[in-house]
Amino acid sequence: MRSEHSSRIVAVYQGACAVSTAPGAGLRRLQRQGERMRAASRALPAGGCAARPPPPPPPPARSRRSASVRCTAGGRGWLAVLLGAAPQSVEVDIVLNDAESRKRAEHKTEDGKKEKYFLFYDGETVSGKVSLALKNPNKRLEHQGIKIEFIGQIELYYDRGNHHEFVSLVKDLARPGEISQSQAFDFEFTHVEKPYESYTGQNVKLRYFLRATISRRLNDVVKEMDIVVHTLSTYPELNSSIKMEVGIEDCLHIEFEYNKSKYHLKDVIVGKIYFLLVRIKIKHMEIDIIKRETTGTGPNVYHENDTIAKYEIMDGAPVRGESIPIRLFLAGYELTPTMRDIxxxxSVRYYLNLVLIDEEERRYFKQQLLPNSILAFAETPGLVSRRWPEHRLLVNYMQRN
Incomplete structure (x- = not known):
């Protein structure tokens, strides 16, 4: 007994045989179709269920290693780029021609540490070599050009995205091409103008540096080397002493005197304080060195005061006619040149403040108590400049009206 499925196959087969004698181009096709149906009918089992054909054999397994070899065989294929295939790596170094003989100077970094850098002055030539060391000798280094720059720039910490360059010199070392081995390129910047002193402060940094750049398709290779620049100045012809009377009317009258008005940064400030009238219970007197850093212009000016030194010159109540000596060593303090509207x-300015403190912890000095009085305590602005081989502190006292 055949199943319904086999009956349909036989009916189709008989219908195909009925039209087998019909003329036309499809006669042979119908005959072959009938033979295939007859063979399928004989292959049916007694239950009438057709046997499922065996699955095709699986394709031969391919090793991961062979696939990866084919991916990287192109060298520059898109898959190699996605997988991070690294190009030729190179180490860049900048060496000055007079590195062995050139002096070094300590300079404070942003984190407050001191490091030594090569020292230059305005107008000096900067020359040296840019060395390229290929790490893989079997690969070539493709580049879009090699250059070196000498840059002087100002960086304001509140506007770090914008660097204000006041010196920018460029030398092309190589045109676009390939480098097959390690080599060095000479460079020279003759009589470079370096108008300002290197400076790192609370809110601003002025730096000079060399920058070597290898331009590449994906990412550039950049190497920087900082240098320190000191500006030079001459000694003023006049170096007169400072003598000034200050105080509070009917309460305190003192006279202070400094032996000279110009000091280098390793000098000693020598002077005296004379008490002409004392009607205030004073217990302490000191001299402060204050650095004022001014950034910005117009309405966006910001002042940052930093007390560099506090030097106690008296402890206890003075009496009328008493003289207190002053001897302040500047070598132990971190003073930098005064910078005006760089x-x-x-700008960076320095001040010498003479401060008196009474028994009630009140502080007497010009800025806070009597700013418009000619008898107020003096605030003496100091101008710091640099002269080889010494620094200079030029003290300008305030004239009374």
Whole structure:
């Protein structure tokens, strides 16, 4: 007994045989179709269920290693880029021609540490070599050009995205091409103008540096080397002493005197304090060195005061006619040159403050108590400049009205 499925196959087969004698181009096709149906009918089992054909054999397994070899065989294929295939790596170094003989100077970094850098002055030539060391000798280094720059720039910490360059010199070392082995390129910047002193402060940094750049398709290779620049100045012809009377009317009248008005940074400030009238219970007197850093212009000016030194010159109540000596060594303090309106970005000024403190912890000095009085305590602005081989502190006292 055949199943319904086999009956349909036989009916189709008989219908195909009925039209087998019909003329036309499809006669042979119908005959072959009938033979295939007859063979399928004989292959049916007694239950009438057709046997499922065996699955095709699986394709031969391919090793991961062979696939990876084919992916990287192109060298520059898109898959190699996605997988991070690294190109030729190179180590860049900048060496000055007079590195062995050139002096080094300590300079404070942003984190407050001191490091030594090569020291330059305005107008000096900067020359050396840019060395390229290929790490893989079997690969070539493709580049879009090699250059070196000498840059002087000002960086304001509140505007780190914008660097204000006041010196920018460029030398092309190589045109676009390939490098097959390690080599060095000479460079020279003759009589470079370096108008300002290197400076790192609370809110601003002025730096000079060399920058070597290898331009590449994906990412550039950049190497920087900082240098320190000191500006030079001459000694003023006049170096007169400072003598000034200050105080509070009917309460305190003192006279202070400094032996000279110009000091280098390793000098000693020598002077005296004379008490002409004392009607206030004073218990303490000191001299402060204050650095004022000014950044910005116009309405966006910001002042940052930093007390460099506090030097106690008296402890206890003075009496009328008493004289207190002053001897302040500047070598132990971190003083930098005064900078006035540097590239219209910032200024640095120094002040000497004479401060008196009474028994009630009240502080007497010009800025806070009597700013408009000619008898107020003096605030003496100091101008710091640099002269080889010494620094200079030029003290300008305030004239009374």
């Amino acid at each position: 590239n219209k970005k910032f």
